[in-house]
Amino acid sequence: MKGVMDKAIRAMRFSQHEPRSSRRKEAHSVSAKESQSLLTSAATVQAGNARSVASANSLPVEGRGKPAPKTYFKIWLALLVLLVVTVGIARLNLSPFNTAIALLIAFAKMALILLFFMHVRYSRRVIWVFVAAGFIWLFIMIELTMSDYLTRGFAWSQ
């Protein structure tokens, strides 16, 4: 079992070792501002066998592309703006839409936190799969539970 997982993870890693997308490149260019990571990013981006280079030269694991503090501050500002917006909207009475808007904003906040603070945006696909798994099962739980309740004349207080 362990062997299988290992193989899968390693296949994932090797297949994506070259900068996988423009996203990662962009992240590199951002982190390149930090003096220390310059060398690392260059080494990592340069070649497909960067991993062995990295371990041979005992370079930091870093440089795989993590956002810079500037990005974090922007995300934080966006989160606070969303917070203010959601409080403002909650004070209006848009009867059927209040919940929908509040949920929408909550999902937007979650997306920002997951993608940037938790680095999912800069992570390999295997991480995406694990992130998605939890939410998909939660969705299934909610969906099946509610499809039961809502089709059985579930209206206690009305």
Added chain:
Amino acid sequence: MAEARILAEQFDDLEQQEETATVGMWTFLATEVLFFGGLFVAYIVYRTAYPEAFAEASHHNNLLLGSINTAVLLTSSLTMALAVHAAQLGNRKRLLTFLFITLLFGFAFLGVKAVEYSEHIAEGFFPGARFKARSSVMADQRAETPPGFGPRQSSAALEWARPSESGRGLPQSKTLARRADRISGFGSELFFVLYFAMTGLHGLHVLVGCGVLGVMFWLARKSRFSPRYHTPVEITGLYWHFVDVVWVFLYPMFYLVAGRPA
């Protein structure tokens, strides 16, 4: 630090080790999603059942304190992300500073929560025999069977099924008021059961997070982390941000249920 001490023998190299730890953490977080998920489902079910009572009960929550706490947690996520970044760069002093600030924000959150809890308990919103909204209508309720999974009834049918209520010559407005009261008795107690269970479980996670941050602070002080090895800080960051995500949903669920009176 010697590589041998930080690289466990089952891994080829540090990168593989870090990746494995990250995948493992996400697996744990997936179980956490479902752990909280059960409570989320309970909330959805009972809010569907008692929409008015949930809206009404939620207005007893202190919106200002709730919003402040949301801002506190969001900001703590920023400082946590900055701490992880400092760890990546191997900047020990910045790492220690940001870990400490994050820890302070965690305690600030718990402090505000404690104030809110004590307010609720003082106002009699702690579920149980002394629950305030129920005690006023307790006598009324005892006679009634608790609502169940019957066939769908319109409100007119419900009124008809309870002649004792509208048929006793009570002024119409009073009847309606009593009916609303009873609804808020059942529903608002459920609201506060879920409120205390969910925010309590979340608060416990914050508390555990604070403990882990303390350990990270201690390890960082002992210079255990370097640009090459700082996986524990990253993993702690993932946990902390996850706790933040949970709150991002709890906040609209318990503070922003419907158009609040200004």
